[in-house]
């Protein structure tokens with residue numbers, strides 16, 4: 001894992017946006033893996049700004065989102081499809097038919113999960129998968145105890161996740177307890193993985209992911225198996241890492257090497 005520690009959440013978003021910009025300038029028809037939640041919003045705003053400034057185009061890109069609530073239609077304001085339309089898709093030049101979010105209203109969710117995997121494969125696989133992390137270490141909706149080689153499937157949410165996400169629902173509003181999520185195996189198949197975490201509330205999960213054992217108890221620890229996983233943290237999210245100074249040192253060395261190679 002490459003651990004990148006940034007001074008604040010804005011710098012985390014900027015670093016993440018640079019990863020997308022670099023990929024799209026090299027490969028305009030890249031396949032992007034996207035996430036919802038609070039963390040990626042600042043990154044999406046930066047991508048929108050770069051698109052509006054004429055620096056970036058998504059016209060040839062394809063996207064696949066990690067997950068969706070089961071039981072919500074795409075028009076539902078709490079659905080992840082709706083979130084993506086509002087936060088990104090409606091504000092950039094990506095072709096609507098190139099955007100994919102698992103169908104929360106599928107009549108046959110099991111078949112829909114299988115189809116989602118088939119579509120990712122047919123698109124040539126994901127070039128860059130963006131991730132957040134839950135306080136319980138989940139990635140996508142792969143909650144603790146998820147199979148480390150799992151594929152896209154229906155998952156039951158933990159009480160902890162339902163509680164954390166209740167802030168997006170109004171009182172009395174139906175909040176789903178089930179989801180469709182890419183599996184951990186699906187995420188590990190992405191050619192590059194970019195996990196962003198900000199704020200102290202994520203510090204324990206980040207420590208378990210980076211320095212804990214590879215374990216289904218912390219699904220994000222599966223990223224230890226990935227050959228190209230970049231974890232971008234602000235100071236607060238990194239605050240419980242035992243080897244903090246070592247990670248900073250490695251990153252400084254990486255930057256020096258890139259400068260010497262003329263790639264920074």
Ligand code: F6R
Nearest residue numbers: 035036037038039132133134140
């Ligand atoms: C969202 C997702 C989740 C979130 C995680 C963190 O598509 O897959 O795993 O990334 O719950 O959410 P925030 O960013 O709201 O703290």
